[in-house]
Amino acid sequence: MQAPTTATYLPHLAYDSVVFGFSGDQLKILIMEYHKTNWFALPGGFVRRDENLNDAARRGLRERTGLDEVYLEQFYTFGDTARFRPGVMEGILAANDISVASDHWLLDRFVTVAYYALIDYNTVVPRPDALSDSINWYALDELPPLLFDHEEIVQRALVTLRENLGKKLVGMNLLPPLFTMKELQRVYEAILGEKLHRSSFQRKMLASGLLERREKRLSGKAHKAPYQYRFLSKANP
């Protein structure tokens, strides 16, 4: 296999994405496993020379998930020299039969711009890329050890998500188009890591003016059927 060249990509610069999904009352993220190394990391990539930084992150997300119109937001750029671990990248390349010179740009220091995305878990079919065996969902408290500083990146993504949850009411981007109030509350509880009070939550959400109430559903549960809601303006940041 051929190593990417600096004719196509900007050297020293990368992006990494923390892709959040919601399933089984838990917040999960996409983690990829590098070929034959048993090493796990956030999905990321490089920036083409003729490509906007934000477009690069969006392209990477599309390649990995098939999704395009998603909530995607840049939140921090990690640039410590301690991120630099030449042995790791060397191992990844070696496992894929890519040989590079010892002064190759891939083995040099990288600054990475981190993004987080919110997507509807059910619509994603994760697709491994050329270097990875798999890309799978992991609950936040069951992550495998991650390469580089990716665990710190995940933590900071979660902090940012919590802050934006109150500010922009972004929680809905993790749900399918139609959902119940209880499902929405579960999303909020998963993100914040704490139980919320049912009636206060319902009151607040309705007051936000961002929900449109639909007809009742009659799904086979043995109790009063809840309303279903839809979001007005599933827009981007």
Next chain:
Amino acid sequence: MQAPTTATYLPHLAYDSVVFGFSGDQLKILIMEYHKTNWFALPGGFVRRDENLNDAARRGLRERTGLDEVYLEQFYTFGDTARFRPGVMEGILAANDISVASDHWLLDRFVTVAYYALIDYNTVVPRPDALSDSINWYALDELPPLLFDHEEIVQRALVTLRENLGKKLVGMNLLPPLFTMKELQRVYEAILGEKLHRSSFQRKMLASGLLERREKRLSGKAHKAPYQYRFLSKANP
């Protein structure tokens, strides 16, 4: 003069700082003027190969202001290809009698990590660097036209500052060690761009628990002398 080389710096990567100060009831920022070009821009610089990204921004701030222990926070990374304007950097270099090849890294695309700083206006003695004639304070509504996308960077810095103002009560970093409640209110009003109610503001600030009240001052004003306050924990983000 000698152009910086990629042996020392990472190519394609820069930082820019929006340095806020408060004077005359106005929010101001530091703008530098490039030598002999009449071009204005945010103070910024490059990242050394052996230097943490955040340390680079801090170093630049120290070189320009002489200050070290300041509130400095990264807020966004600008990476559009449209930022790239080879003619501008060429002009700056030419004005300083630096000649470079047409494929020199300084003339290529740059991604810039933007920071904002909050400093005590009175303690700063702005110092121009090798490429700049001057570095001066400008009120936000009296900025000269800025190079590249620096006006957008300023706007976004202001938005971030406003958001953090409520979240972290950072306003105090713009004041000298001792200040009155009225001065603090003026800072908040300048940042938010709106009048605040005196008694509510005072109550909120006192309730935050971050202020220590000192003895009265008797400065020669013809009215009741106000208390002075000091901040507990002028810490960094």
Next chain:
DNA sequence: CCCCATTGTCGCAAGGTGAGACAATAATAC
């Protein structure tokens, strides 16, 4: 010595939030 602008504080009304209570209801059990 009186005046006046400013300051510190208090009180009230309006609005938001936590917490519990109550009736409504859809499927299941009988």
Next chain:
DNA sequence: GTATTATTGTCTCACCTTGCGACAATGGGG
């Protein structure tokens, strides 16, 4: 067909915060 049960939509109450105005205190100017 009727009772049961879990869940849902809504209401109420207490509490806290916030906007807004009022009031007394006070330090220098005239």
